[in-house]
Amino acid sequence: MMDTFRTFVAAALASSSLFADEPVDFSYQILPLLSDACFHCHGPDENTREADLRLDTEEGLYGLLKGDAVVKKGDPAGSLLYQRITATDPDDQMPPPKNHRQLKGEEKELIRRWIAEGAEWGRHWSFEPIKKPAVPGGEDHSVRNEIDAFVRARLRGKGLTPSPEAEPETLLRRVALDLTGLPPAPDLAEAFLRDYPQQGEKAYEGLVDALLASPSFGERMAMYWMKVARFSESDGYQLDQVRSQYPWRDWVIQAFNRNLPYDQFILEQTAGDLLPNPTQDQIIATGFNRNHMINGEGGVDPEETRIEVVADRTETTSTAFLGLTMACARCHDHKFDPITQEDYFRFFAYFNNVDENGKSGHQAKPFLELEVPAAHRQQVEAYQANTKHHHISFPEGNRIRVAVMKDREGEPRPTHILDRGTWDQPTREVTPAPPAFLAGAQDYPANRLGLAQWMVDDENPLTARVTVNRFWELFFGRGIVKTQEDFGIQSERPSHPLLLDWLAADFREQGWDVKRLCRQIVLSATYRQTSVRDEESQRSDPDNVFLARGARFRYPSWMLRDQALAVSGLLNEELFGPSVRPYQPKNIWFTPTAGKIRYEQAKGEQLYRKSLYTFWRRTIAPANLFDASPRRICEVNVRRTNTPLHALVTLNDVTYVEAARVLAQEVLRSHAPQEAMVAAFRRVLLREPQEAELGELQSFFEEARQYYQANPGEAQALLSVGEAQSETEQPALLAAFSNVALLLLNTDETLTHQ
Template sequence: MNKRLIYIMLTVMGIVYIIQACNRSPTNQVAEEKIPDSISYNFHVRPILSDKCFICHGPDANKREASLRLDIAEEAYKALKDNPSAHALVPFKPGASEVFRRITSADSAVMMPPKSSNLKLTSREISILEKWIKQGAKYENHWAFTSPKTPSIPKISNKSWIRNEIDYFVLDRLEQKGIEPNKEADKERLLKRASLDITGLPPSLEMMDKFLADNSANAYEKIVDQLISSPAYGERMALHWLDVARFADSHGYQDDNYRSQWPWRDWVIYAFNKNMPYDQFITWQLAGDLLPNGTKEQLLATGFNRNHKITEEGGVIDEEYRVEYVTDRTNTFGKALLAVTLECAHCHDHKYDPVSQKEYYQVFAFFNNVKEVGIESVVGGPETYAKKPLMEITNEDVKSILQFVNKQDTNKLIVSVMGEDTVVRKSYILNRGVYDNHGEEVQAGTPKSVLSFDNKYPKNRLGLSKWLFDKQNPLTARVFVNQVWQEFFGRGIVKTIGDFGMQGELPSHPELLDWLAVDFMKHNWNIKRLVKQIVSSATYRQSAVISPEKMQTDPENILLARAPRYRVPAEIVRDVVLSSSGLLVSKIGGPSVKPYQPAGLWEGATSGRGQLAKYVQDHGEHLYRRGIYSFIKRTVPPPIMGIFDASNRDLCEVQRSKTNTPLQALAMMNDPSVLEASRVLADSLLREKSSTQAMITKAFRLIVCRKPKEKEVQVLTAYYTDQLKAFKKGTDADEVLKVGEYPASGKVNKVAHAAMMGVITAIYNLEETITKS
């Protein structure tokens, strides 16, 4: 890197720091919450026992001490094995309860948890357990395994704040805590938030101007309808589902060859855009091949089950890897659709949730009858693009039933899908999870703790889907509603998106979760309606301003007294840059593309065999496609995406990390896509021949999506002046401007062009640019 580029980088950092300095907030610790009037086993007691007691007195028989279980009422109430005159719990009598005596004892010989465990109960936790015993020490069924019922709408004081039912539940908790919600965000920030959340793209200048000028009572509702009806909505909604479905463009493992699974991605985008009901969306993916008079579209949807990694390595044991594929499908089903950690019962009974190893392999049996093998074909040939069972998509298909598939050539196109064998393959408990260590034979079934598998359903994947959408299933609607909520608020009502079990987090607003789940089912699993419901609420429309008081009482914003503020997903970081600069090619679907990437990454990380041995960068419009279309090679995923916490798609992922690292800042300063976008936008603005302030204001609005403050314009204008002086003194403008392949107009002064490019790069590097606020 030459000295000039280092100087530019440091200067950009300084400009960014000045503009962002006023946005910093103090941090404080949360005040301890008071003891509730009524103690709930599920919401107050069980989390304490799970963290501090179940390791020795829980479900795991191998680690259980003194033959005492505290996770089952009958076991906790009965006489102790070593002291028949004593009981662990005596309802209404803390003093007679051995549990309370030991957790309050200072005698190291009897105190619990023992010192050797390095666990200790807080005074608040001890008070909760004491009050629970005084109130009868009542146990409850796990909340997530009880079918949701429509709760009563809470009575609240500040009815003027309410916009829909969501707000009643949120405001009820806030009023209990004596906290007032934030006022509604200003129109510019609200529009940016809604546009990024619903379409993954910043609003256009025309949309901003139209919304700011619309003073009608339903102005926001109209803009929400416009955003939801945009084709970009399907791409934004699909982004999360691709993580869930572990979609990628390569098979994984050492050779990691190419797979042509992208038509399934086109279908997912299409399904979201046409607002396919969730029950149908999932049924087609689980069992489209088993539907009566099934179509090619329904068969294509089953690619969901075949997105897992597939080996092509010589010398592997065929059956071992076939079992691995079935295991992946089983685990994905549990995590994605039930939010139950089924995989914990792969080798033994679940340690915490009521799921036995036998029940795990009963679910496994649903996915064990696919006509597939563990190892197929050789590396490098076109036959490796998809693995049997598969379907071919012809040009005739694209003209008729599969019009949504963006197939632009006449080459053979094949996709891995599901195909049920005519003879039912036997399924067994696999002792210790070993593929060839068969135990008891099992039939297809489901965990009884969730919902018994009724004999009215066929014992295949179609029957499993019917079970999933049985109105008595306690998990399906709750889990999806929670995933959608996460996409708009940054965290779910249940924070542990993939674990509604005993070790998962409790819902922050349990009544709201149940109300949304039941309402979702009542309205025929309508996803667009759910999205509109969420973004129309006063809860969503709040300002993201954080007062010192709210930072102290609720730093994680669990109570939702303000709008969330966090960085957009990795793919949308790219989309913001391309869209605001005018580079974005908005074509929907098609094969994945290979944008700019540092040289040598693929070559140094895999076997060197096959079609993906070397990274061959694309050119032309392929360089400017949305982030959702970036090529994902599992062993070497796109580095810029990884820096911003994207999934490498090895396994089902329902929740991405949210990190804030120096690498992210370096990426925004040095990524060729960002620098190219800065160059192209600068070229466009200079050709308009407006004033410096007007150019900077327009760039700021395009990128940050609001009008800049006077001070911000002054800082950026001064930086532009400094840049002009530097380039006029002889700094090589050509060197700065040569980044990227998009052709320059050749109609603007190079010095002015390089200077304005630097200003725009600084704006792209503002935290606010890629942050929901």
């Protein structure tokens, strides 16, 4: 929970500064303060509650404590709450100094203002029903759609001015990478840059529609979902045995590409096997809840393992679709949100009836035997054989086993609240149900299908909000709610609360249409702004919370790798199939697996497949994908760092060096060195180099060429990196130009969304 506390501090400061000119809002500003500072002793958990005082309920907050009003509306001085948080005597001060949770001066002032303004009560904003607000009006001719209307209204309220549209080349690169994870294909880029000066909006809309129709759209969206779904084809723990779960990954790609409505996306992953006459694909979709780690080591108790994987499903589902930190209620009532331990185990009960055996790898029942091409089966077998634990049996023929969900037949397995969450300490029996503080489940069956139907019901206040916020972050680098993993009381305040609710309501009304939502976002003037900062917005809104300029952030490492492969022409755009093993150090798996599993690199075209298809071992994620999740648990936050250490990969990893060499070879084949420099620049950055930039590149090239002429062995070593063949009679020239290409792949403009 310490990460949550740190996040909250940022939220509280935002509330007291960025939003200081507005009336104090209880649900957005006061409730999180009380939650962080007071709920540990005066909140939902009766086991830690003191002084018989609750500050998490309306009755407790406006009630009396030993004859004194806890909160007296309009009278801060007469309110016990304000008296105690401003007390100077350590014996009277709340929270007590020993707790190290004292409120800051601006936070105390917020509470004073709230009481003085009438101390209005309200539920936490994300637990309130979604109501579609009216779109703000105005005479702003730069508004292109409803998103802009809400954002511009917020900017006017803050005295900020929106930025102009980005240059066509910048916008082209931005939208292509955002929608497909790749730079635009040369013919698409050429057509857009040719047509945009005359056709403007029509040309841009055509570009967006072409990108949304590309198979790469589904792969780009699936790459994010892999982390949320903790997808890996290994079990984790020390043995970390290999699975064949890739058909589930392929289902996700197909779902995004065929624009499966997002409510159906949730239904099929949660309970596809319980749908009437489920198809094979709908059963494969349930692999979402079998992507968890599983301990196949000797000596483990099968029931303990089973309880842990059911808990994983409980916590993954609540985080992935509802934005709730339900894991905090496994051992006791949630300290901040109104989630009781009983709520946790009633949610747990939805997943507690799976007919599973606790085994690992290919023996992990329940599974679906799936017919696959012979080459796929051979590849899976080859990877399985690459271990000292080669005792895995396969079904006959060209079949593999995919872990899926299937409930037990007969009476459901009983579920009990576990004392302190411990697997062998059952107490009271409970039945399946969503958290009691959220309404609307009474009309649905008490199984996983009923849970899924409740999550996408119009009465559910969380699912649509969480979903649109997730997609928003993919395009702007941060969500409207920054705390993607937590929409509870300790969540950060939405930067644009009305826009969030409008998007959520519109998303539901339009059939949970993901491509339509993405199209809305990228067609907005807000998205299309230049990311160049001016002094006004830098001073008033340094983090670009209110979106007075375009988003600027470091691209994820998988996208940088795929981009390098794409611009070099090496990228293998094959869809689907078994995971592959691209370049990595030979003994990368030796230490994490105690020498039991060897890394055997793929060969030929398989080396150049997109990062989505890279084999992901839980004990060690791919070494060339910095900030990569190990995928042991559900993660919804995008890991994003920017350190000089990244250059150890982007300047030295085999993939980048080989891609630079192949790019250099390609442009030199049809251009003299100086023209080739312009061609390479245009290929990587989609624009013409400025005179100063070209001068720097030429100087760098000449210096490198002289070095390699004097050191032919170094040139040959560089040209030998990777499997792609070098074709040149001038090794010093190609080696020097490879350095130029590598430099282009490492510019800030290449590495950064801008």
